[in-house]
Amino acid sequence: MSHNAGAGSEPGGAKSRVAKGGVADGPSSGGVGPNARAASPVSGPADPKAGAAKGHADGIAEPVAGSNAGAAVDPIAGAEPALFSARGLVASYGSCVALDLEALELREGECLALVGPNGSGKTTLLKILAGIFRPTAGRLFFEGEEAVSSAASAKVSLGFARLKSRVVYLHQHPYLLAGTVAYNVEFGSRARGAGRAVAVERAAAALAELGLSGFERRRHRALSGGEAQRVALARAFATGADVLLLDEPTASADAASRDLILEAIRGRILAGSTIVFSTHDAALAEKLAHREIRVDSGRIANDRRLINVG
Amino acid sequence: MRDAFVLLFSGDPETWGVVGRSLRFSLFATLFSVLPGVPAGVALASRNFRGRRGLVAAVNSLTALPTVVIGLFAYSLISRSGPMGGLNWLYAPAGVILGQSFLAFPVVASLTYAGLSKLDPRFRETLLTLGSGPLSRITATIRESRAVLVAALVAAFGRVTGEVGVSMMLGGNIRFSTRTMTTAIALDASKGEFERAISLGLVLLALALAINLAVHALARHE
Numbered sequence: 465m466s467h468n469a470g471a472g473s474e475p476g477g478a479k480s481r482v483a484k485g486g487v488a489d490g491p492s493s494g495g496v497g498p499n500a501r502a503a504s505p506v507s508g509p510a511d512p513k514a515g516a517a518k519g520h521a522d523g524i525a526e527p528v529a530g531s532n533a534g535a536a537v538d539p540i541a542g543a544e545p546a547l548f549s550a551r552g553l554v555a556s557y558g559s560c561v562a563l564d565l566e567a568l569e570l571r572e573g574e575c576l577a578l579v580g581p582n583g584s585g586k587t588t589l590l591k592i593l594a595g596i597f598r599p600t601a602g603r604l605f606f607e608g609e610e611a612v613s614s615a616a617s618a619k620v621s622l623g624f625a626r627l628k629s630r631v632v633y634l635h636q637h638p639y640l641l642a643g644t645v646a647y648n649v650e651f652g653s654r655a656r657g658a659g660r661a662v663a664v665e666r667a668a669a670a671l672a673e674l675g676l677s678g679f680e681r682r683r684h685r686a687l688s689g690g691e692a693q694r695v696a697l698a699r700a701f702a703t704g705a706d707v708l709l710l711d712e713p714t715a716s717a718d719a720a721s722r723d724l725i726l727e728a729i730r731g732r733i734l735a736g737s738t739i740v741f742s743t744h745d746a747a748l749a750e751k752l753a754h755r756e757i758r759v760d761s762g763r764i765a766n767d768r769r770l771i772n773v774g
Numbered sequence: 775m776r777d778a779f780v781l782l783f784s785g786d787p788e789t790w791g792v793v794g795r796s797l798r799f800s801l802f803a804t805l806f807s808v809l810p811g812v813p814a815g816v817a818l819a820s821r822n823f824r825g826r827r828g829l830v831a832a833v834n835s836l837t838a839l840p841t842v843v844i845g846l847f848a849y850s851l852i853s854r855s856g857p858m859g860g861l862n863w864l865y866a867p868a869g870v871i872l873g874q875s876f877l878a879f880p881v882v883a884s885l886t887y888a889g890l891s892k893l894d895p896r897f898r899e900t901l902l903t904l905g906s907g908p909l910s911r912i913t914a915t916i917r918e919s920r921a922v923l924v925a926a927l928v929a930a931f932g933r934v935t936g937e938v939g940v941s942m943m944l945g946g947n948i949r950f951s952t953r954t955m956t957t958a959i960a961l962d963a964s965k966g967e968f969e970r971a972i973s974l975g976l977v978l979l980a981l982a983l984a985i986n987l988a989v990h991a992l993a994r995h996e
Contacts, residue, residue: 591899594903595902595903596899596902596903628905629905631903632903632904632905633899633903635896635899635900637896638896638900639894639896639897639899639900641897641900641914641917641918642917642918643917651904651914652904654910655901655904655905655906655907655910656904656905699904700904703904703905
């Protein structure tokens, strides 16, 4: 069961780096840290819909405040601490640096699309945000508390506990436990302490949300790729987590499953959940996200706000 | 050969008594080896600590250790001058079961480790991100790898059922007390009484076949 992508794992032989100068030492409450470099991606608005309120037409993109695209600092961004705040995150697999992130902030209720080619570091970033992958260097703060760092002791921190209680990650090719659909989805609730009755209730609601009512007794092996993806998403919903980290959520889905998944995600966005999803599909990001970050070779190539309301 | 079948199918009480005793010893030894063997295998597979590779190599090597060496080790523990000498387990069923447990432990630990190491990395990540606590993770892991665990048990059972060194050294091959199928075969063959030796050999052969079929069936199911 040992693997190099699990919680607490440390990429072996990694070329360790320290957070570079110019990266703030802790989480900043504002969009631009005092030492942040011009190219650093910074926070989006506290209210993801704020952009629309400022009179932008749907589909028009605006560079995020403080980015090297030269936009003005967003006054709303400094209103409250970021939900996620990453500083100098580096993740390496041997000598290969998968992620090298100066800074990243994400606000409550925001829907962020990570767009980039295969191997650009999207999955590594999502796994670090989910607390299931330990970076080689750097720190991640959640609700202002340190949650993830290169030190194993971070796993017992208050920030990590908060992160674990609110965040759930969905693999690009989800892993379903051996058993029925009901077992899988109820497991999502029960793992976080829900009683049997609550778990059954939540599972039924989540399955219905993804068009899977009646699938309860189906075995995991009898599902198509798209159905398995929906079951895994239902399981993530059933945990009650309101921060969803979705790795290519429609990767295994056919057209029908894709529509159901997107509809469910849109519903969660409108309900105020914070969502980060990765995709190759720039059009999907435009359609769904409030903000798009283009990732290339482990670095942020572009960070811009999109004017979507889900 | 014909006499061997007659002895077997006539329900000879001593022959079947030996078979029953052998199976009983093997069953208890397997069960007692599971208690430390499965957690050891789980720990080796799931925890990354200094010296883990060396430990894995050591456990794997122990699976191939000659039974007389393990018998000798157990003998040093339960002989009168040994630290457990006061228990009077030498030449008693308890002594045979203890020695066979030592024999089965590395088999269970090694196969559990090997099976769990093959679990999909996403399985562990899924449990972690869903928020599973330690107990929930253990039960889910056992459930997920139950075929592997059963295969480990079956293999350990086969290993102790077929051994002769431990039973002979620690049990002393005492009639109606510690005589097992393998020690009875060794004794009968040395006396030239091949009927019982062959009949017990047939039972062992049937057991080995059944165990192999069970392991293959589980592997295919997995």
